[in-house]
Amino acid sequence: MNNSIKTKTKKLFINGEWTEAFSGKTYDVLNPATNKVVATVAYGSTEETRLAIKAANDAFPKWAVLTAKERAVYLTKLYELMLKEKESLAKLITLEMGKPIKEARGEIELAAEYLLWNAEEGKRIYGESIPSSSPSKRLQVLKQPIGPVGAITPWNFPVSMLTRKLGPALAAGCTFVIKPASKTPSSAIRLFELIEQVKFPKGVLNLVIGSSKHIGNEMMENPAIKKITFTGSTAVGKKLIEESSQQVKKVSMELGGHAPFIVFEDANLEEAAEGVIISKYRNSGQTCICLNRLYVQKSVKDRFEILLTEKVNSLKIGDGIEESTEVGPLVDEEAIKKVEYQVEDALEKGGVLLTGGKRRNANELFFEPTLISNASPDMEISYEETFGPVAPIYTFESEEEVIEAANKTDYGLAAYFYTNDLGRSIRVAEKLEYGIVGVNDATPTVVQAPFGGVKQSGLGREGGHQGVEEYLETKYISIKF
Known part of the structure; x- marks a missing residue:
């Protein structure tokens, strides 16, 4: 971090105005593919967050009383601008976190x-x-916006995680204070430049970047914030839930996952292998719903491993800005060290390396797409989220056995399985203890359906009509006459 103000510094957006951090502090954002500086960004803290919350609170009454149709006009204009500026937004994502x-x-x-x-x-x-x-009574139930919302979003999907929160919040009549991940602020800043063009009323949308501790604490402690929405690790989510209890503040959380991916012997193996590639290696394995444990029925294990290894070996690693790249870098050194440790631990405990298993080159953040056969439950990769391009392969004999193994985790975000048996598709889908289940589908996420997990994978849902409900309060009115 440095304390010098530069004219090129990207700023915070509070009450409809761009502003430097009050302290004058800035920090550099690095491209994980090249280690070069891609942006210098203002580094805010408590005071800026407090001002943003005040702006959101002051703007709330006027925004809340607009009709749904009036609020929809703003959102639709922003939608159109985003598609018009798709290339510039996408490039910022790639430069900041390496996504192809x-x-x-x-x-x-x-x-x-x-x-x-x-x-x-x-x-x-x-x-x-x-x-x-x-x-002599009339009984009514009203749905009303909960109030100003504090949002904390992750680096792995820096724009979609933002709009998945602000879309329903604004539609419901709430105002918004957003803290994007420090690793990926530029795409959020670019989105707010588009928000400025749409001319949302001042204070409706506010952007603060900087200290996670100080910004998060102010959001939790400030009574003007009526709801916190967070996407990130389970450990941080638990801490926020604990802190929210002091004000009984409403929270919704999309937390960690440890998704099983099951391949039954009656599945189309070619389609299942393609599904593995999409689920595991998209975004270099840095997704909360990606495959973490690959279960293959014993009778087809050898055939499937050969097929899958060929597909993994064909993936192209490189800088995400290149059109042909399929697997980009991991986000930072800490991330790649975690992957290296899990691979080493798995091999020490009997895993068999089918392909990959190491960095592409020393001092780089590229990790080879990896497959490890003969995986076992005692390996760390079997119970700790990987967030990298490594798939451990387990074998199973029966449907009952694999359902038990798949459910044996504290997480419950997403699960996948491939089968051509209609009865099995229904039985297994209903028995898997997960908020999202993809049956012969490695990409189940769509805007019109609820997204979220059970157990320690979160609270609440985003997407679908359920997403809007998270930002509403229910009021019962009894009228006696």
Whole structure:
């Protein structure tokens, strides 16, 4: 970090104005593929967050009383601008966190869709009229916006995670203070430049970047923030839930995962192998819903491993800005050391390396797409989220056995399985203890469906009509006459 103000510094956005950090501090954002500085960004803290919260609180009454149709106009304009600026937004994602440019474009398209979907869904926030037990009473239920929202988003999907939160919040009538991940602030800043073009009322949307501790603490402690929405690790999520109890502040959390991916002997093995590639190696394995444990039925294990190894070996590693790149770098040195440790631990405990297993070159953040056969439950990779391009392969004999193994985790975000047996598809989907289940589908995420987990993978849902409900309070009114 440095204390010098530079004219090129990217700023914070508070109450409709761009501002430097009050301390004058800035920090550099590095490209993990090249280790070069891609941006210098203002580094905010408590005071800036407090001011942003005040702006959101002051703006809330006027934003909340707009009609759903009026709020939808703003969201639709932002959706259109995002698609128009898809390339610039995608490039920023790639430069900041290494995501292959083709995947980054896909993220922007999905991110924009969250705005359009919620612009329309806000028009369908319905109340109720309840039959009364007395002829002199009328009973009503209203849905009203909860108030100003504090949002904390991750680096691995820096734009779609932002719009998946602000879309329903704004549609419901809430105002917003966002803290993006420090590793990927530029894409959020670019989005706020588009927000400025749309001319949202001052204070409705605010951006603070900087100290996670101080910004997060102010969001949790400031009574003007009525709800916290967070995507990140389970450990941090637990801490935020504990802190929220001091004000009984509403929270929604999308936390860690440890997804099983099951290949039954009756599956189309070619399609299943393609599904593994998409689930495990997209974003270099840095997704919360990606495959963490690959279970293959014993009768097809050898055939499947040969097929899958060929596909993994064909993946192209490189700088994400190159169109042909399929696997980019990991986000930082800490991430790659974690992957290296898990691979070493697995091999020491009997794992068999089928391909990959190391950095591409020393001092780089590229890790080879890796497959490890003969995996066992005592390996760290079997219970700790990897967040890297490594797939351990386990074998199983029966349906009951693999369901038990798949569910034996504290996490419950996403699970996948491939089968051509209709009865099995229903039985297994209903028995898997996960918030999202993909049956012959490695990419189940869509804007119109709820996204979220059970157990220690989170609270609440994003997407679908359920996403808007997270930002509403239910008010019961009894009228006696």
